[in-house]
Amino acid sequence: MNASEDSLAPEVRSILDAARERPGGDERVAVAARSFPDAVAEAEAEGRVPVVAEVKPTSPTTAGERTDDPVELAREMVAGGATALSVLTEPEHFGGSTENLRRIREAVDVPVLRKDFLVTESQLDAVAADLVLVIARFVGDDLSDLVSAARERGFQPLVEVHDRAELERALDAGAEIIGVNNRDLAKLEVDLETFESVAPHVPDDVTLLAESGVTTTADARRMRAAGADALLIGTAIMDGDARANTERFTQATAETETSE
Numbered sequence: 001m002n003a004s005e006d007s008l009a010p011e012v013r014s015i016l017d018a019a020r021e022r023p024g025g026d027e028r029v030a031v032a033a034r035s036f037p038d039a040v041a042e043a044e045a046e047g048r049v050p051v052v053a054e055v056k057p058t059s060p061t062t063a064g065e066r067t068d069d070p071v072e073l074a075r076e077m078v079a080g081g082a083t084a085l086s087v088l089t090e091p092e093h094f095g096g097s098t099e100n101l102r103r104i105r106e107a108v109d110v111p112v113l114r115k116d117f118l119v120t121e122s123q124l125d126a127v128a129a130d131l132v133l134v135i136a137r138f139v140g141d142d143l144s145d146l147v148s149a150a151r152e153r154g155f156q157p158l159v160e161v162h163d164r165a166e167l168e169r170a171l172d173a174g175a176e177i178i179g180v181n182n183r184d185l186a187k188l189e190v191d192l193e194t195f196e197s198v199a200p201h202v203p204d205d206v207t208l209l210a211e212s213g214v215t216t217t218a219d220a221r222r223m224r225a226a227g228a229d230a231l232l233i234g235t236a237i238m239d240g241d242a243r244a245n246t247e248r249f250t251q252a253t254a255e256t257e258t259s260e
């Protein structure tokens with residue numbers, strides 16, 4: 001365990017330990033990815049807030065588990081105007097699976113992000129997706145190699161950062177799609193100021209996501225005003241009617257006041 005890992009919340013340590021044990025795929029995947037930047041541009045052109053809606057059955061910070069068909073949930077999110085979907089594939093702590101992702105990607109035509117805690121190159125080969133998450137804090141010095149390995153397979157890597165030092169590492173690794181996670185993996189606390197403090201330092205040609213903690217349309221507008229090209233929203237969409245919830249966020253433009 002290095003110093004940075006030492007400070008992780010116990011739940012996150014457990015996620016990381018499980019990730020290190022998880023096997024990779026048998027064969028190298030080759031993906032013809034649906035372009036995420038193009039999907040973001042299309043949403044903007046149509047007057048929708050670009051939302052990446054997350055199929056997240058449960059999590060260490062959520063009570064209970066949503067057990068309805070993930071494919072139906074995904075279809076509802078797309079019907080609500082989601083620009084892309086994020087699908088948890090982590091099984092032990094988030095109730096996800098690679099099979100969920102495979103079925104969802106087959107059922108929808110928007111880009112699909114594989115949301116997992118990947119730490120080795122072979123884990124990229126477990127399932128095809130349009131985007132794959134690489135968390136700067138979890139992969140340490142392997143960040144550049146994992147970004148390259150993801151691209152070699154056709155994935156669009158989404159590099160997740162939490163502070164400026166991680167942002168610099170992501171940029172050095174050649175990241176073109178970056179997510180600033182408002183959730184601090186050391187304490188599991190969410191603070192939207194995290195995005196606001198990191199976003200001004202992100203170059204304009206990067207597609208920038210605000211991740212975690214967007215629970216109201218006011219939060220959505222706040223993240224957009226701070227420079228988010230897209231919003232990654234899980235809990236607030238999974239809690240109740242996924243289509244109506246997604247619709248509320250995709251219509252949360254600065255001009256539109258929507259009720260919560």
Ligand SMILES: O=C(O)c1ccccc1NCC(=O)[C@H](O)[C@H](O)COP(=O)(O)O
Pocket residue numbers: 011012015054056059060061062181183185188211212213214232233234235236
């Ligand atoms: O969501 C959690 O409880 C969690 C706990 C520990 C590590 C990661 C966690 N979440 C992963 C995510 O990145 C979120 O699912 C995603 O950003 C959506 O967040 P939210 O809209 O706040 O559900």
